[in-house]
Amino acid sequence: MLNFLAALFGPRVKLPRDRVTRISRRARKKAQEHxxxxxxxxxxxSGLPGIADVTKTKRLPRGFYDRVDDMLxxxxxxxxAVRAELGVSDAAVPGTPAGKGACYAAPYGxxxxxxxxxxxxxxTWKDFAQVAQRLGELGEQQFKDIQAGHTGKDPEKIRMTSKAAGLGRKTFAERGEACPxxxxxxxxxxxxxxxxxTCRMHHITGDAELADPRHERHAEVQVVNIRVPVxxxxxLSQIDKRMALGLSPFLYASVLQLLQLGEGQLLQELxxxxxxMQQDGRVVQKANRNVKHSKKNLKKKKKKKKRK
Incomplete structure (x- = not known):
């Protein structure tokens, strides 16, 4: 009970992406169409047929990926639209040379x-095996950092809004591990x-160098977070529940969970x-039976030799 009260009323550890930016009514009205x-x-x-059966079929409904792209x-x-209304159109963003410092704090949510x-x-990347290995290493370290501050009996049951989660995420960010x-x-x-x-919403409006969590003045970085409307x-959270994939809210871990679900293969649409897929990310090609060294041609050569 004391831990619950401390998490509810005590000071919370917040990273720059956790800060709440109030979007004005005028800005929301301008962007209402979107x-x-x-x-x-x-x-x-949510209404796509078979959306709740993915764990069984290991197939997504037809048109699923196109709809996700449309949503993004x-x-x-x-x-x-909101950036223009808030006057932050020139802000640096993660994933660009100007905002790459924010790519050293793992996406969450x-x-x-x-x-x-x-x-x-x-x-399908050629270096997928190396990327997956790095995802595993960082994901494991991230959970270790979170579990280090957990005082409960079960180390696997940690509220993501708890102080332990906040401190763990902060510790992991300060390690300065680049996103894979x-x-x-x-x-x-x-x-x-x-x-x-969670990367698209984040905008660095001040000194972009402070966005790197390894910077001694990282806490002073000025940001605007334009979150998904309520x-x-x-x-979207209800879709997660319907799909029942049980994915981690941490990107690194969730990708590896999908790799396990698909048994190393692509999760395709119906x-x-x-x-x-091969381990290196390439598509397994069908054998070309017309080359000289194919089994078909080798058998023909053997037959000709026997006739002679």
């Missing part, structure tokens, strides 16, 4: 549809088109031609 579009798309996602596009348009779209994107999806040489996000909303956010 809010309505988001809501419509999320409702369509609508959210981007909402963000652009990633929904199931977002994680599925990201997994589909990266599973960041091209550190170019300072750009490799999953830019399908990066999670109604679409609630509807009606898509199956594609077998």
């Amino acid at each position: 809010i309505d579009t988001m809501q419509k798309i999320v409702d369509e996602l 596009t609508a959210y981007d348009r909402y963000v652009e 990633v929904s199931g549809p977002e994680a599925l779209a990201i997994y589909r994107e990266i599973r 999806f960041l091209d550190q040489g170019k300072g750009r996000c490799r999953i830019w088109d399908r990066r999670p909303m 109604r679409p956010q609630v509807a 009606g898509e031609a199956p594609q077998r």
Whole structure:
């Protein structure tokens, strides 16, 4: 009970992405069209046939990934409209050279549809095995940092709103581990088109160097967080419940959970031609039976030799 009261009323540890930016009524009104579009798309996602059977079929409903992309596009348009109204159109964002410092703090609060779209994107990379290994290492360290401050009996049961979770996330961020999806040489996000909303919402309005959690003045960084509007956010969380994938809200862990669910293969839509994946991310090619060294041609050569 004391731990619960402390978590409820005590000071909370907040990272820059946790800060709440109040969106004015005028800005919401300007962006209402995009809010309505988001809501419509999320409702369509929720209504797709078979959305609740993914864990059994290991297949997504037809049109699922297109709808997720549409949702992200609508959210981007909402963000652009609000940015213009708030006067922060030139703010640095994660995944760009100017805002890459924010890519050293792990995204938190990633929904199931977002994680599925990201997994589909990266599973075909040639360096997927290396990326997956890095995701595993960082995900394990992240949970260790969170569990280190947990005082409950069960180390597996930690409220994500607890002080332990906040301190753990802060400790992990201060390690300065780059996101595995960041091209550190170019300072750009490799999953830019399908990066999670928690990255899309974050805007660095002050000194971008302070966005790096390793910076001694990181707590002073000035940011604006343009979060998903309440109604679409609630509807999106309901989709997570309907799909019952049990995914972690941490991006690194959720992608690996999907890798396990798909047994290393792509999680495709119903009606898509199956594609077998190699460990390095490449699609397994069918054997070419017309080459000289194929079994078919080797057998023909043996038959000719026997006849002679």
